[in-house]
Amino acid sequence: MTETPPGALPAGGKDVLAVEAQELRAVEAALRERFGRYGYREVMTPVLEFAAVIDRAQEGGLREAFRLFDDHGRVLVLRPDLTIPVSRLVATRMADHPGPVRAFYLARAFRPPPPGRPRASEERQAGVELVGADGPGADAEAVALLADSLAATGVEGLRIGVADVSLTGAVVDAVVSDPDLRAALRGALAARDLAGWRRLARAAGAGERGGLLERLPAVRGGAEVLDEIAALAPEAAPACERMARMLELVARHGAGDAVVIDLGVMRDWPYYSGIVFEAYAPGVGEPVAMGGRYDGLGARFGRARPAVGFAIVLDALHRALMTAGAEAAPPREGVVLVGGLDEDPGAAAAARRSGLTVVALPASDDARAEALAEADGWRFVARPAGDGYAVLDRVTGERRAGVARLEEALPSPS
Amino acid sequence: MTETPPGALPAGGKDVLAVEAQELRAVEAALRERFGRYGYREVMTPVLEFAAVIDRAQEGGLREAFRLFDDHGRVLVLRPDLTIPVSRLVATRMADHPGPVRAFYLARAFRPPPPGRPRASEERQAGVELVGADGPGADAEAVALLADSLAATGVEGLRIGVADVSLTGAVVDAVVSDPDLRAALRGALAARDLAGWRRLARAAGAGERGGLLERLPAVRGGAEVLDEIAALAPEAAPACERMARMLELVARHGAGDAVVIDLGVMRDWPYYSGIVFEAYAPGVGEPVAMGGRYDGLGARFGRARPAVGFAIVLDALHRALMTAGAEAAPPREGVVLVGGLDEDPGAAAAARRSGLTVVALPASDDARAEALAEADGWRFVARPAGDGYAVLDRVTGERRAGVARLEEALPSPS
Numbered sequence: 001m002t003e004t005p006p007g008a009l010p011a012g013g014k015d016v017l018a019v020e021a022q023e024l025r026a027v028e029a030a031l032r033e034r035f036g037r038y039g040y041r042e043v044m045t046p047v048l049e050f051a052a053v054i055d056r057a058q059e060g061g062l063r064e065a066f067r068l069f070d071d072h073g074r075v076l077v078l079r080p081d082l083t084i085p086v087s088r089l090v091a092t093r094m095a096d097h098p099g100p101v102r103a104f105y106l107a108r109a110f111r112p113p114p115p116g117r118p119r120a121s122e123e124r125q126a127g128v129e130l131v132g133a134d135g136p137g138a139d140a141e142a143v144a145l146l147a148d149s150l151a152a153t154g155v156e157g158l159r160i161g162v163a164d165v166s167l168t169g170a171v172v173d174a175v176v177s178d179p180d181l182r183a184a185l186r187g188a189l190a191a192r193d194l195a196g197w198r199r200l201a202r203a204a205g206a207g208e209r210g211g212l213l214e215r216l217p218a219v220r221g222g223a224e225v226l227d228e229i230a231a232l233a234p235e236a237a238p239a240c241e242r243m244a245r246m247l248e249l250v251a252r253h254g255a256g257d258a259v260v261i262d263l264g265v266m267r268d269w270p271y272y273s274g275i276v277f278e279a280y281a282p283g284v285g286e287p288v289a290m291g292g293r294y295d296g297l298g299a300r301f302g303r304a305r306p307a308v309g310f311a312i313v314l315d316a317l318h319r320a321l322m323t324a325g326a327e328a329a330p331p332r333e334g335v336v337l338v339g340g341l342d343e344d345p346g347a348a349a350a351a352r353r354s355g356l357t358v359v360a361l362p363a364s365d366d367a368r369a370e371a372l373a374e375a376d377g378w379r380f381v382a383r384p385a386g387d388g389y390a391v392l393d394r395v396t397g398e399r400r401a402g403v404a405r406l407e408e409a410l411p412s413p414s
Numbered sequence: 415m416t417e418t419p420p421g422a423l424p425a426g427g428k429d430v431l432a433v434e435a436q437e438l439r440a441v442e443a444a445l446r447e448r449f450g451r452y453g454y455r456e457v458m459t460p461v462l463e464f465a466a467v468i469d470r471a472q473e474g475g476l477r478e479a480f481r482l483f484d485d486h487g488r489v490l491v492l493r494p495d496l497t498i499p500v501s502r503l504v505a506t507r508m509a510d511h512p513g514p515v516r517a518f519y520l521a522r523a524f525r526p527p528p529p530g531r532p533r534a535s536e537e538r539q540a541g542v543e544l545v546g547a548d549g550p551g552a553d554a555e556a557v558a559l560l561a562d563s564l565a566a567t568g569v570e571g572l573r574i575g576v577a578d579v580s581l582t583g584a585v586v587d588a589v590v591s592d593p594d595l596r597a598a599l600r601g602a603l604a605a606r607d608l609a610g611w612r613r614l615a616r617a618a619g620a621g622e623r624g625g626l627l628e629r630l631p632a633v634r635g636g637a638e639v640l641d642e643i644a645a646l647a648p649e650a651a652p653a654c655e656r657m658a659r660m661l662e663l664v665a666r667h668g669a670g671d672a673v674v675i676d677l678g679v680m681r682d683w684p685y686y687s688g689i690v691f692e693a694y695a696p697g698v699g700e701p702v703a704m705g706g707r708y709d710g711l712g713a714r715f716g717r718a719r720p721a722v723g724f725a726i727v728l729d730a731l732h733r734a735l736m737t738a739g740a741e742a743a744p745p746r747e748g749v750v751l752v753g754g755l756d757e758d759p760g761a762a763a764a765a766r767r768s769g770l771t772v773v774a775l776p777a778s779d780d781a782r783a784e785a786l787a788e789a790d791g792w793r794f795v796a797r798p799a800g801d802g803y804a805v806l807d808r809v810t811g812e813r814r815a816g817v818a819r820l821e822e823a824l825p826s827p828s
């Protein structure tokens with residue numbers, strides 16, 4: 001048995017140091033502000049849930065989740081997503097709410113990474129659920145809020161691809177009569193096996209309708225592609241009209257530029273029942289956000305209400321922001337105060353009361369004050385000198401002597 | 415096998431609804447701001463750690479923790495506290511930092527509740543670690559920052575009791591020569607078995623020194639109690655002087671009023687090596703925060719540095735704030751807009767861009783607009799009327815008609 005090194009983390013685990021933590025929190029704050037502006041309110045659920053409760057969300061139970069046992073031998077899971085727990089919370093704790101319920105969360109989801117694959121086991125997510133509102137207006141709010149909140153974090157060049165499992169299903173049902181072949185087509189799409197889809201679609205039949213089926217997952221564009229589909233498969237016309245209306249409402253939200261129909265979008269959770277969407281940002285291969293409508297989920301927790309929502313993957317969004325070349329942060333307006341820890345805590349306290357950041361050092365650490373300021377990015381270094389302080393500004397290089405009080409020498413906190 | 419109800423949560427698990435979530439986030443924001451003012455920077459560690467790594471923190475391994483297995487059969491734990499993971503992070507990822515390292519966290523710790531005892535299994539904690547600074551100055555910063563940051567959340571009547579395991583140990587070693595009896599005394603204190611302590615102390619000997627030993631865990635007061643101890647047990651004089659100096663520095667931080675010597679404080683983690691402290695707030699039985707010095711912890715992760723820190727238990731702090739009678743929040747300055755979801759998203763979007771919170775309803779939900787505003791605490795309800803809107807102010811009862819644009823009718827967001 002080899003010893004586990006002291007810094008070892010389980011597969012997919014990650015420590016976050018100060019610079020990245022601050023960036024992630026800034027992203028969270030921007031999202032929180034934007035969710036709030038649409039009337040969404042935060043809820044929190046426990047990390048540990050009963051497997052039997054989470055498994056209600058889908059036939060056959062969850063595939064990937066960390067599992068353990070409680071004292072009574074019941075199986076617990078670390079929540080593998082937030083949509084299911086928040087749906088549970090809304091259905092069971094807010095059953096009497098007049099609706100619609102608007103809930104958001106900032107939380108972690110947990111999935112064991114596939115063996116040998118470098119994937120995060122703990123995913124920070126920010127998401128919303130709009131429960132008790134149906135139709136294109138509710139779908140449009142979800143899509144527009146996703147575009148608006150991602151834009152609020154500073155990410156540019158965003159593209160949100162929208163599909164609709166009921167639209168795709170209507171085309172399949174219209175063109176394919178064999179139930180086994182229908183199921184195989186849905187399976188191929190869920191697995192993103194586009195070659196498999198094309199092979200199955202060709203087996204389903206020829207002609208214009210067969211051609212439509214074959215190229216369906218490759219359909220991309222604006223509302224005009226919906227007209228083509230409705231013309232060839234009138235059975236799908238209501239779903240096409242609904243999506244056209246949704247796109248129109250998204251445009252009136254001011255979010256139309258980022259949104260495109262992309263019928264290749266197919267989320268791998270079987271609980272989706274209507275629109276599904278994914279957001280991509282330049283330079284990041286995986287989606288930064290995903291969501292859709294799952295009208296059947298509430299009923300599985302005892303309170304049937306339509307619902308639509310999305311989850312933003314914060315690490316992916318953070319990568320997008322970094323790829324876009326976010327600048328290194330300038331030194332922060334804090335002061336490293338030599339002797340502030342053991343000789344002059346009163347001066348440190350007074351400066352903090354005026355809003356300054358004071359990083360106190362023992363007097364004996366004089367020699368490493370600049371190294372600390374450099375390592376953590378503090379702008380000023382102050383040392384006792386005579387009755388006051390000598391202050392170095394690391395940005396301008398200026399050195400001031402005879403500073404009576406720290407809070408006078410430094411810029412006011414913004 | 416009985417079916418698990420859809421709303422069931424594992425023992426000690428809890429959902430947090432919107433009002434409480436908002437209060438908890440306000441507490442977190444106040445703590446984060448105050449930690450930052452002392453130069454502490456946030457770090458994040460994964461929930462899942464190797465048991466073999468966390469077990470390094472103490473002889474004999476951890477007692478209570480949720481355990482599971484990874485693909486290779488290695489034991490994982492849900493982190494049972496944050497001090498150990500953050501010490502691991504600082505020792506392994508920041509080994510080259512010039513120091514002192516100031517790190518803070520806002521995170522959950524996980525412990526299985528004892529069978530039949532109603533205790534939270536997931537504890538939200540906010541804490542700091544000051545690594546690489548030794549002596550009374552560093553201890554004083556930790557205690558003063560705890561007092562300052564708790565005060566920033568609005569909690570009043572706070573009391574921080576401070577002890578020192580090295581001081582208590584010096585008295586024990588001075589008065590008791592039998593190693594077994596010494597160990598039994600330490601065990602009684604760790605278990606908070608004060609009757610057991612007194613019985614053991616009486617067995618240790620009579621006289622003034624025996625009396626001091628017997629009443630030691632009941633010693634409370636200001637610096638004067640340290641003089642008494644040093645007079646009776648000169649072997650403990652250096653520890654007494656260190657604590658007196660620490661108290662003097664805390665007073666110069668402006669935090670002296672809340673702090674009292676209480677030698678009955680004894681944290682149950684064996685990694686503490688110097689001062690230990692607990693904060694109590696009126697009306698809450700358990701401590702709202704606890705901390706101390708644990709100079710040996712870094713070495714267990716390969717980088718020996720002195721360290722002191724504390725953890726605030728957010729749920730206990732929140733209870734203290736609620737017990738103190740925090741008022742119900744007034745209606746928030748948001749507007750429920752009938753038709754904003756499906757007929758008028760452009761007006762909703764324009765009002766949001768000006769900073770307003772707009773909660774959009776479908777036109778068909780007109781009848782439940784007031785119920786929704788009541789349920790979620792929104793101040794205004796607006797309906798399309800003519801070319802503009804009719805707006806109800808639920809606080810004043812005023813109804814205004816002919817409002818051209820929402821953002822003109824409502825108070826500017828603060």
